[in-house]
Amino acid sequence: MLLYEHPLSSYAQKVKIALREKGLAFTAELPVDFGTGRRDGPFAEANPRAEVPVLVDGAVTLFESTVILEYIEERWPEPPLLPSDPAARARARLTEDICDTQYEAVNWGYGEVLWFRRASGALAERLKARAARQTGELQAWLAERLGEAPWFGGSDFGWADAAAAPVVNRSIHYGLGPAAGSPLARWHARLRKRASVAETFAEFDAAAERMAAASEHYTTGGRRREYRDHRLEWMVRSGGVEVVLAGLRDGNIRFSWPHGD
The missing domain is CATH 1.20.1050.10 (Glutathione S-transferase Yfyf (Class Pi); Chain A, domain 2)
Structure with a gap:
């Protein structure tokens, strides 16, 4: 199995923990275009959101960490991570x-x-x-x-x-x-x-x-941090609207798919 991931991603970490708890072999790969917002290449094809983690298991390609966790639990039920009750x-x-x-x-x-x-x-x-x-x-x-x-x-x-x-x-x-x-x-x-x-x-x-x-790399525009849903909400309601506006002005933040342009 191939896991597109970033070691700092909490979402990727929980998937790696689950895979290792199950004793499953996988190759972890940091996409070369991670954070660039590119819309082509294997990573973007695997996940139009261009987010990690992405699990590739043969013909099965999945993104969204909870969906991946559910797949791992159902495909390899032992040892179980979810209780029976x-x-x-x-x-x-x-x-x-x-x-x-x-x-x-x-x-x-x-x-x-x-x-x-x-x-x-x-x-x-x-x-x-x-x-x-x-x-x-x-x-x-x-x-x-x-x-x-x-x-x-x-x-x-x-x-x-x-x-x-x-x-x-x-x-x-x-x-x-x-x-x-x-x-x-x-x-x-x-x-x-x-x-x-x-x-x-x-x-x-x-x-x-x-x-x-x-x-x-993330402040000069080479890489762009993703501001989506709960992250954007946190920054706005915490008084950081000007941080978001500066990121939009400088082109060093991004939002998720669909792009609409």
Whole structure:
């Protein structure tokens, strides 16, 4: 199998964790035209949105991380990532949805300031403070769902853990992690010892070290960061409208397909 991915993508990370939990062999590839908005080539043909991850399994090509996760679970049901109880399965999917939308947007917004320096001075501080407060709120929500159990599904690592792992780990990378010794912090410590997660996090760490040097590509127009749905909402309602307008003016942000031009 081929997985188009980027090691920093929370969506790609959860898919890699799932594949590794299932013991499935795959080749991870960073598309050469990732972030350029190109509309031709194998990557664009596989996903008109030009987003990662994309899974190519023989004649099957899939994009959208949740759809990919569902495909993996149904095609290779052992070991299961979803619990058997319908209510528990729904809770796992709900945790994933919050991590994929609200939580990912907060991390993304913080990264726009920290890594890509799209704001400075008072605006940068305001955006970072907003992200820090919301991170605490989201981690409290996750902590309540986790309780004192070792994993979000109870005694077994599963779907919700794979989804929450990348977003919580990125917060910790930003210095916005849960309180030391808290249940969520202990959960993260357990995560890091799990082979599927340790390998995925190591790839994240290596890519994060290179991000400062690569960030210029995303502010000079060589690469364009994607502003879509929950990300755009976060930036606008957090007071960063001028960041969006500057990106449109300078041509270093993009929106998703369909293009309409």
